[in-house]
Amino acid sequence: MKIHFMKYVLLLSAVAVLAAGCMSGMIEKQGRTAYLEKDYATAKMKFEEAIVEGNADAMYHLANMYVEGKGVEQDYAKAASLLEQAAALEHQESQLMLGLFYVYGDGVPQDPAKGAGLIKAAAVNGHDVAMYYLGNLYAGGLGVPKDIPSALHWMKEAKLAGFPVKDELLTEAGLQALYK
Known part of the structure; x- marks a missing residue:
């Protein structure tokens, strides 16, 4: 009972x-x-x-x-x-926006590594815009070590998820040229 x-x-x-x-x-x-x-x-x-x-x-x-x-x-x-x-x-849009706040120091102390971590959390869960930003962070070495293969991976994932990634950002040479 x-x-x-x-x-x-x-x-x-x-x-x-x-x-x-x-x-x-x-x-x-x-x-x-x-x-x-x-x-x-x-x-x-x-x-x-x-x-x-x-x-x-x-x-x-x-x-x-x-x-x-x-x-x-x-x-x-x-x-x-x-x-x-x-x-x-785990609200993905909030993870992305807060991540950008930390990357650029808007409303919080600037902490690119913390920002990259938040953006990555949203990207890993399928947020296409977060994937694109994470690719840019890897390509530029902002908050994460500069890593062109990882940048390329996230740019391709963003494109597959529907984000309009420019073709030149879908090659290692294009990413390296953009982030010299």
């Missing part, structure tokens, strides 16, 4: 988590709609509401509002804080 009770408790807990996830997703979607309608106050409010539920998409979108200064004072440090939270939840 006790085992069956535990099954139901676990099942109900799973349903509650799914319902909360759906609700925060719906609220985040309302935020995106408001943003597209240029109702930035509502967008911010909806994103903040979804963030309380741990919605990584909402964290990413609100971070973008802080980067763009739309509906909020432009603040790269606040954007970075939101991106840190979303990246910790």
Whole structure:
């Protein structure tokens, strides 16, 4: 009898988590709609509401509002804080953007190695833009050792994933010429 009770408790807990996830997703979607309608106050409010539920998409979108200064004072440090939270939840766009923040020192202390690590995490999980940026980091030796074969690998992966990589970046000679 006790085992069956535990099954139901676990099942109900799973349903509650799914319902909360759906609700925060719906609220985040309302935020995106408001943003597209240029109702930035509502967008911010909806994103903040979804963030309380741990919605990584909402964290990413609100971070973008802080980067763009739309509906909020432009603040790269606040954007970075939101991106840190979303990246910790393995949100690929946040990993990429936060990685770029670290590479260039936007809103965080410049740390190209940390930035490359975040970008690589998104690339390994199939994010085409992250693959492209990681290829550039390897080609230029920024945050990672200069490694043309690795750069070429990531450029080809980005192309295969649908990113429009220029043909000259799909050869070792082209990458070496670009990053002398």
